[in-house]
Amino acid sequence: MIKKIALASVVxxxxxxxxxxxxxxxxxxxxxxxxxxxxxxxxxxxKTLNPEMxxxxxxxxxxxxxxxxxxxxxxxxxxxxxxxxxxxxxKDLALDLFMRKEMKALEASFTKEKLQEEYKxxxxxxxxxxxxxxxxxxxxTEDEAKAxxxxxxxxxxxxxxxxxxxKAKSTGPSGKDGGDxxxxxxxxxxxxxxxxxxxxxxxxxxxxxxxxxxxxxxIMLDDRKESSVRPFKDVEAQIKNxxxxxxxxxxxxxxxxxxxxxxxxxxxx
Numbered sequence: 001m002i003k004k005i006a007l008a009s010v011v012x013x014x015x016x017x018x019x020x021x022x023x024x025x026x027x028x029x030x031x032x033x034x035x036x037x038x039x040x041x042x043x044x045x046x047k048t049l050n051p052e053m054x055x056x057x058x059x060x061x062x063x064x065x066x067x068x069x070x071x072x073x074x075x076x077x078x079x080x081x082x083x084x085x086x087x088x089x090x091k092d093l094a095l096d097l098f099m100r101k102e103m104k105a106l107e108a109s110f111t112k113e114k115l116q117e118e119y120k121x122x123x124x125x126x127x128x129x130x131x132x133x134x135x136x137x138x139x140x141t142e143d144e145a146k147a148x149x150x151x152x153x154x155x156x157x158x159x160x161x162x163x164x165x166x167k168a169k170s171t172g173p174s175g176k177d178g179g180d181x182x183x184x185x186x187x188x189x190x191x192x193x194x195x196x197x198x199x200x201x202x203x204x205x206x207x208x209x210x211x212x213x214x215x216x217x218x219i220m221l222d223d224r225k226e227s228s229v230r231p232f233k234d235v236e237a238q239i240k241n242x243x244x245x246x247x248x249x250x251x252x253x254x255x256x257x258x259x260x261x262x263x264x265x266x267x268x269x
Contacts, residue, residue, distance in 0.1 A: 022046075022058060025065040034061045099252075106247050107240070115239050119232050126230045126239075130186060133223040134197050135179035137165055138172035138215050145209035145216035152205055152218070162205060162220050171215065179220070190214075197221060 022030040035046045038060050046054060076082050119126065139145050148165055155161035166179030174181055186194040196210040200221035209216040 022061075025062055026069065028065060030058065030061050030065070034065070038064065102251060103244065103248055106244050106251065109247075110240055110243055112236075115236055115243070116232060118239050118243060119235065123229050126235045128225075128228050128230060130198075130227040131183045131225045132186070132194075132197050132221060133183045134181050134200075134219055134221050135162065135166060136172065136174070136181060136193075136220070137162070137170040137179050137218045138175070139169060140171065140215050142209050142211070142216050144169070145218055148218050149205075149207060149209070158205065159203070159220065162218075180222075183225075193217060193219070 020032055022032075022035060024030065032046075035057060038057055039046065046057065049057065137145075137148055139148065148169060151165060152158055152161055163178030166175050166177075169175075170179055172179070186198060188194075189197070190212045192210060192212045196206055196217075197219050200206065200219065202221055202223055205220040206218055210219060211217075
């Protein structure tokens, strides 16, 4: 008898060391898993809750455990409905674990070398396109645009003058902001505008009016970011997820097709 008590104490001590115990209900420990399933929201820690909320959570766990005990004692496990639902749950669990096993095997097959090879083959997928930061003055006629360029040519502070003229004369919606267009990729603008803006150096403005379907533009380049390729370490996880997902879909499709060929399937239409 003493040996059994001692053994039981050792078992409880081992469990307590493995995970924190928050109490017991009729001898059954309240574990971290009980707490987590009751809170039911990822990222929320029981220990960060205030004392009142902790008490409410523990009360909910106690109630659930007591009701579960009552349910088991009621003989519900012997009902046909229980057995049917349990059978369905077992099948779903088996499928879920099978799928996880297949996924895990595929993940292991994609080594760092394979991922780097994929990265090198598809550099465009992991590149950041060139971006320009510019402002413009939009007017209706070429003569208006040329007159504005003359004013800019004679100004000491080109940028300040550009902003002043944009606010006063630009017909575009960005005029009120000094013609500021912010950062944009070349493809976001009409080709004539993008081509002209891309030829400018930082701080320069177009010396001849740029004609587009919207009118005549004077463009000033505030800044530029050349195209670049994201480092492998930044996209490694993305590449792996993409390759594993595709391989998993292909594997499951192939497996399903094989099973269908070997199965006897009769559907009621």
